[in-house]
Amino acid sequence: MAEDNGKLERFEARINAGEKIEPKDWMPERYRQQLIRMMSQHAHSEVVGMLPEGNWITRAPSLRRKMVLLAKVQDEAGHGHYLYSATETLGVTREEMLEKLLSGKAKYSNIFNYPTLTWADIGVIGWLVDGAAIVNQTMLAKTSYGPYSRAMIRICKEENFHKKQGYEIVATMARGTPAQRKMVQDALNRWWWPTLMMFGPHDKDSPNSGDLLRWKVKLKTNDELRQRFVDITVPQAHAVGLTIPDPELRYNEETGHWEFGEIDWDEFWRVIRGNGPCNKERLAARRKAHQEGAWVRAAAEAYARKHGREPGKAA
Amino acid sequence: MATEKNVPEQDTQWPRWEVFVQEKTGEPHQHAGSVHAPDGELALQNARDVYARRGKVYSIWVVPAEHIVATSPSDQGPFFDPAEDKIFRYPHFYKVPRGVKNL
Numbered sequence A: 001m002a003e004d005n006g007k008l009e010r011f012e013a014r015i016n017a018g019e020k021i022e023p024k025d026w027m028p029e030r031y032r033q034q035l036i037r038m039m040s041q042h043a044h045s046e047v048v049g050m051l052p053e054g055n056w057i058t059r060a061p062s063l064r065r066k067m068v069l070l071a072k073v074q075d076e077a078g079h080g081h082y083l084y085s086a087t088e089t090l091g092v093t094r095e096e097m098l099e100k101l102l103s104g105k106a107k108y109s110n111i112f113n114y115p116t117l118t119w120a121d122i123g124v125i126g127w128l129v130d131g132a133a134i135v136n137q138t139m140l141a142k143t144s145y146g147p148y149s150r151a152m153i154r155i156c157k158e159e160n161f162h163k164k165q166g167y168e169i170v171a172t173m174a175r176g177t178p179a180q181r182k183m184v185q186d187a188l189n190r191w192w193w194p195t196l197m198m199f200g201p202h203d204k205d206s207p208n209s210g211d212l213l214r215w216k217v218k219l220k221t222n223d224e225l226r227q228r229f230v231d232i233t234v235p236q237a238h239a240v241g242l243t244i245p246d247p248e249l250r251y252n253e254e255t256g257h258w259e260f261g262e263i264d265w266d267e268f269w270r271v272i273r274g275n276g277p278c279n280k281e282r283l284a285a286r287r288k289a290h291q292e293g294a295w296v297r298a299a300a301e302a303y304a305r306k307h308g309r310e311p312g313k314a315a
Numbered sequence B: 001m002a003t004e005k006n007v008p009e010q011d012t013q014w015p016r017w018e019v020f021v022q023e024k025t026g027e028p029h030q031h032a033g034s035v036h037a038p039d040g041e042l043a044l045q046n047a048r049d050v051y052a053r054r055g056k057v058y059s060i061w062v063v064p065a066e067h068i069v070a071t072s073p074s075d076q077g078p079f080f081d082p083a084e085d086k087i088f089r090y091p092h093f094y095k096v097p098r099g100v101k102n103l
């Protein structure tokens, strides 16, 4: 134990000095476990996040929009890969992570349990959901775990196009026909509150926050990140004549922040516990894709073995 | 539906390969992350799809993860120490008469 205390002290000193922790370095078991939980949830979110948007690829209103949406969804698959790869450095296998996702034991971002009802939802998701992800991921690019930080830097470089293409859709519809304007306002009304929930519970109700902040896995609290998102996003809504669906929203001249109403936390917990509008549908879609791809994985492996080309054998 | 299980029997995620990319000629290959693939050829294709979606890559290496041999943090002292007390490997160790240029 005394030896462990010394290790913990050195570990925390390194973190306070701004050093990154690398896979083979000593780390407290709780640091490792919290990272595995957080990073695999993040990876699952990228993967499940493809489903609501993928739903509109075949119905994109023009070839340009379709190419863009395809590229965006493909990026999200890439983000899932970066994150699974980074999580594997902590000694957990991809098989274990996938099993946890498919069995429903692992969580992914609540936001993807809401349906995409109209084309305007695709615009609003890029603008709000990717916008919120950028706020979170910009912070995580500075996280204390090296592989997570490097994956986040890669992701951040790609996210800006996701947000911009979404806002372009929103701005186009907002200056379109009355029906288009109504459609995009309706999408904003449905996505605004679930997006604010993406940042998680209030700091006082967030049990994991203490250690995560102390060990610089996170550098800002849920409420700080949420406030930053609101401050960035409200003027963007106003610039295209859209209304944020919050009667309590007002600008505080003194603090320079937008103040906003309370989130419906009952809804938040209901969706997290599996009873959101699309939880079952999302998991069913992932399981089906995984099962139907099994023969492809098996065949490719058999082929490689037959030709003596698996790793470890010279080609 | 073949099975009620979430992951089919004898499922495989394929072995892991570490990926190194070179963004321009003249630059070193840098570690980018890893992919899973049944063989080297598919590992290269997967690495391209995952780590080179935006052009900017000149060359990719993939290496079976189990073949990488690395130092461990406990080597920090003994393994790297011998380099530390050899300042005569640096040019500022040497005295040169005033006024002599281009040395």
Ligand SMILES: [Fe+2]
Residues within 6 Å of the ligand: A046, A075, A076, A079, A133, A155
């Ligand atoms: Fe992403």
Ligand SMILES: [Fe+2]
Residues within 6 Å of the ligand: A076, A130, A133, A159, A162
């Ligand atoms: Fe994105």
